[in-house]
Amino acid sequence: MKLVYLHGPAVLDTSAILSEHDAMNAPCAKRTRLAFLACAVALLTCSATLAAQEPVVAAANAESLFTSRDPKLSANKQVALHIMRDLLEANHWELADQYLTPEYIQHNPNVVSGRDGVVKYFTATRKPTPIPEKMKTKIVAVIADGDLVIVATPREYPDPRDPSKRYSTTWFDMWRIKDGKADEHWDEAQLGPPPGITPSGQ
Secondary structure (H helix, E strand, C coil): CEEECCCCCCEEECHHHHHHHHHHCHHHHHHHHHHHHHHHHHHHHHCCCCCCCCCCCCCCCHHHHHCCCCHHHHHHHHHHHHHHHHHHHCCCHHHHHHHEEEEEEECCCCCCCCHHHHHHHHHCCCCCCCCCCCCCCCCCEEEEECCEEEEEEEEEEEECCEEEEEEEEEEEEEEEEECCEEEEEEECCCCCCCCCCCCCCC
16 A cells, blocks of 8 residues: 655555455455555545644645546546536536436435435535536545545634634545445534534533
8 A cells, every 4th residue: 555645635556455455355355445445544634644734735636636547446536526526516416316326325414315315405505506617626635446436625614722713624525436326425524503502502
């Protein structure tokens, strides 16, 4: 497993070690992929926090991260690209059937499983905008292995220790691709308090 981090987005190559393991122990291949991808996420996160925090740096050309020399991995990354750009950024959820399976298993605690559920969730509060030729969403890294694709994006929040300052961190989305569409989704979302209730319960 190789991690390359040169003053910018990290690039992880797990293909060699995963292929060797899969050949020796095929029944454990999917569990192994998840374990290696979890390690990849940890490495990408730790790379910015080993010393004093450095700002999370996005790639200059986001679309270039959604390609691979492996045709299958490239196709899976392209599904993630369309989800990020066409659905999540431009809010063209009428295209959801092109990129999400009807079952679309959802691990975000705020959204029910099923394509219809995620479409209802986003169309309730967002209006479509033109799909950009170049996505505006900042991307740090895109990792693909087997049927899984992870997309890392930078985020900024107010510093709770000093409201006059902001800090950057990284958000992760992961999709399982099945027959050219996303069939399962994970992210870091947490349940928020009910309307009118603050996190402290007041």
